[in-house]
Amino acid sequence: xxxxxxxxxxxxxxxxxxxxxxxxxxxxxxxxxxxxxxxxxxxxxxxxxxxxxxxxxxxxxxxxxxxxxxxxxxxxxxxxxxxxxxxxxxxxxxxxxxxxxxxxxxxxxxxxxxxxxxxxxxxxxxxxxxxxxxxxxxxxxxxxxxxxxxxxxxxxxxxxxxxxxxxxxxxxxxxxxxxxxxxxxxxxxxxxxxxxxxxxxxxxxxxxxxxxxxxxxxxxxxxxxxxxxxxxxxxxxxx
Amino acid sequence: xxxxxxxxxxxxxxxxxxxxxxxxxxxxxxxxxxxxxxxxxxxxxxxxxxxxxxxxxxxxxxxxxxxxxxxxxxxxxxxxxxxxxxxxxxxxxxxxxxxxxxxxxxxxxxxxxxxxxxxxxxxxxxxxxxxxxxxxxxxxxxxxxxxxxxxxxxxxxxxxxxxxxxxxxxxxxxxxxxxxxxxxxxxxxxxxxxxxxxxxxxxxxxxxxxxxxxxxxxxxxxxxxxxxxxxxxxxxxxx
DNA sequence: CCTCTTTATAGTCGCACTGACTATTAAGGG
DNA sequence: CCCTTAATAGTCAGTGCGACTATAAAGAGG
Numbered sequence: 403x404x405x406x407x408x409x410x411x412x413x414x415x416x417x418x419x420x421x422x423x424x425x426x427x428x429x430x431x432x433x434x435x436x437x438x439x440x441x442x443x444x445x446x447x448x449x450x451x452x453x454x455x456x457x458x459x460x461x462x463x464x465x466x467x468x469x470x471x472x473x474x475x476x477x478x479x480x481x482x483x484x485x486x487x488x489x490x491x492x493x494x495x496x497x498x499x500x501x502x503x504x505x506x507x508x509x510x511x512x513x514x515x516x517x518x519x520x521x522x523x524x525x526x527x528x529x530x531x532x533x534x535x536x537x538x539x540x541x542x543x544x545x546x547x548x549x550x551x552x553x554x555x556x557x558x559x560x561x562x563x564x565x566x567x568x569x570x571x572x573x574x575x576x577x578x579x580x581x582x583x584x585x586x587x588x589x590x591x592x593x594x595x596x597x598x599x600x601x602x603x604x605x606x607x608x609x610x611x612x613x614x615x616x617x618x619x620x621x622x623x624x625x626x627x628x629x630x631x632x633x634x635x636x637x638x639x640x641x
Numbered sequence: 642x643x644x645x646x647x648x649x650x651x652x653x654x655x656x657x658x659x660x661x662x663x664x665x666x667x668x669x670x671x672x673x674x675x676x677x678x679x680x681x682x683x684x685x686x687x688x689x690x691x692x693x694x695x696x697x698x699x700x701x702x703x704x705x706x707x708x709x710x711x712x713x714x715x716x717x718x719x720x721x722x723x724x725x726x727x728x729x730x731x732x733x734x735x736x737x738x739x740x741x742x743x744x745x746x747x748x749x750x751x752x753x754x755x756x757x758x759x760x761x762x763x764x765x766x767x768x769x770x771x772x773x774x775x776x777x778x779x780x781x782x783x784x785x786x787x788x789x790x791x792x793x794x795x796x797x798x799x800x801x802x803x804x805x806x807x808x809x810x811x812x813x814x815x816x817x818x819x820x821x822x823x824x825x826x827x828x829x830x831x832x833x834x835x836x837x838x839x840x841x842x843x844x845x846x847x848x849x850x851x852x853x854x855x856x857x858x859x860x861x862x863x864x865x866x867x868x869x870x871x872x873x874x875x876x877x878x879x880x
Numbered sequence: 881c882c883t884c885t886t887t888a889t890a891g892t893c894g895c896a897c898t899g900a901c902t903a904t905t906a907a908g909g910g
Numbered sequence: 911c912c913c914t915t916a917a918t919a920g921t922c923a924g925t926g927c928g929a930c931t932a933t934a935a936a937g938a939g940g
Contacts, residue, residue, distance in 0.1 A: 412694040413652025416727070416738050455651040455736060459727040486725045486740050488655070488698040497694060499655050499738070501725050554793070554869075569916075587899065589918075594897090613916030614906040629897075630793075632868060808887070826928065828889075833926090852887025853935040868926075 417500045418463045419450035421544035424507040430577045431524040442534030459501040480506040480560035504544045506560040554630035559621035567616035579633045597624025656739045657702045658689035660783035663746040669816045670763040681773030698740040719745040719799035743783045745799040793869035798860035806855035836863025
C-alpha cells in the first residue's frame with residue numbers, strides 16, 4: 403500500500419501532547435491547561451498543539467513547551483517522545499493523530515498560559531484525573547514510562563537543578579515511584595555508578611534548612627544505569 | 642494552540658512502517674519489500690502503508706502485517722509501537738508522518754508480496770542497508786529496542802513456536818544481541834524466573850538432530866523479567 | 881560395537897551487589 | 911545545652927551471577 407494515488411489515503415491532523423513533569427514540595431506535578439473552547443471547554447488537558455507544516459513533532463513539542471512554560475532555553479529541558487495515539491474518535495470533531503512527549507523540568511517556573519489556553523497550572527500528578535480527550539491515558543502512560551526509565555537510566559538528574567544534593571536526587575525517585583528508599587543504600591548505589599553524578603570540586607555545601615549540610619553534585623556524563631536501580635515493592639521504610 | 646480554526650493546521654498523510662523480525666538459521670532476519678514505484682523504485686524498504694480513516698495506527702499495522710506475510714491470525718504475532726518519524730522531507734513528495742512498529746514472528750512463513758510491492762523477502766538484519774526513505778534509521782532503532790526489551794521482559798518467547806527448548810530460546814538472545822551466552826547460566830536464570838517458561842507436562846521431548854534430547858517448554862504468564870537479564874559486553878565465549 | 885562429537889542437564893565456587901541495620905557527624909531550634 | 915534533623919560512614923548476611931567442571935543421552939562414523 404505504498405501507492406500514492408489520490409484515493410489511497412485521507413489527510414489527518416497531527417498534534418503533539420506534552421506531559422511536563424516537575425517536583426514541587428517533594429511531590430510529582432504535571433503541567434495542565436484549562437481548555438477555553440469546545441470540546442471539553444473548561445476541562446483540564448495536557449498542553450499541546452498542532453504540528454506545523456515545516457516542523458517535526460520534536461520541534462513542535464519544543465515550541466509548545468516554550469510557549470506554555472515561558473522558557474526561553476528551548477534546548478535545555480529533557481524532552482522524549484513517548485508514543486502516538488491514533489484511535490479514531492479520540493477527538494470528537496475530526497481525525498487527529500497525536501504524538502505524545504514527556505518533558506522533565508528542574509526548577510519549575512510559574513506557567514504562563516498559552517495563546518488560547520484559559521490558564522495553565524501545576525497539578526499534583528495524583529490529582530490529575532478527568533482530563534480532556536484521552537489525556538488521562540496519556541498521562542498515566544507517561545508516568546509509567548518515566549518511572550521505568552529511572553530504573554535503568556540516569557534520567558533523575560533532569561529533575562534537579564545544575565547542582566544538587568544526594569538527598570534531592572533521592573526525593574526524585576521517591577516522588578516518582580511513590581516509595582521511600584533507604585538513604586545509605588541509595589547513596590552507595592549512586593556514588594558507585596561511574597558517571598552518574600560528579601562532586602562539585604570546591605568545598606561547596608548547601609544548607610537549605612536543618613541538619614548537616616550536604617555535599618553538592620552535578621549530573622555526570624553517563625546515560626545508562628547498569629546494573630539498574632530496581633524499585634522493590636515494599637510498603638514503607640521502617641522509621 | 643488547541644484552536645481548530647481552518648488555518649491552524651495542515652493535513653498530513655499518516656503511514657505505518659513495520660520492522661518484522663524473525664529467526665532463520667539462528668540469525669536475525671527482517672522482512673523487506675522491493676519498491677515498485679517512485680520514489681526509491683527498485684530499492685528495498687520496510688513494509689508499510691497508509692492508515693485508513695477508520696483505523697488506528699495499531700489496526701493498520703496488523704492489517705499490513707497480515708497482507709505482507711499472508712498470516713491469517715492477525716491477533717497472534719507480537720506487535721509493538723516504537724515511535725513516530727515526522728521529519729519534514731523524509732518523503733520527497735509530500736508531508737508524511739510515519740508510526741513505526743516492531744513485529745516478532747516465530748515460524749517465518751514465506752512472504753507473499755503485498756498489493757503494490759514487487760516482492761517481499763527475509764533479509765539478514767546485518768545485510769539490510771541502503772533502504773528507502775529513513776528506513777535504515779527505523780530498522781536500527783527497532784533492533785535496538787528489541788534488544789533492550791529482551792533484557793527486562795519475557796519477549797524472547799515471541800520468537801519461538803508454541804513449544805520450544807531452552808536452547809532455542811538462548812539462540813534468540815544470541816541472535817538479537819550478537820553475543821554468545823553461557824548455557825548453564827542462561828538455563829539457571831530462565832528457570833529461576835517465575836512465569837517466564839513452563840515445562841510441557843508430558844515427558845515430551847524433541848529431537849531435531851544430534852545430541853541429548855531437550856525438554857520442551859511453553860511461554861509462561863510473566864511479562865517482566867526482574868531482575869533483568871543483562872547483556873554483558875564481552876567478545877566471545879571461550880569454546 | 882565402540883568411540884567421538886554434540887547438546888542437554890547438574891552442580892560448584894567465589895565475587896559483586898544489595899537490603900537491613902547501626903553509628904557518627906554537623907547543622908538548627910527551643 | 912539538649913533534642914531533632916539530615917548527611918555520611920560502615921557492617922553483615924543473603925542473593926544473583928560469571929566462570930567453570932562434570933555427567934547424561936543422543937547421532938555419526940569407523
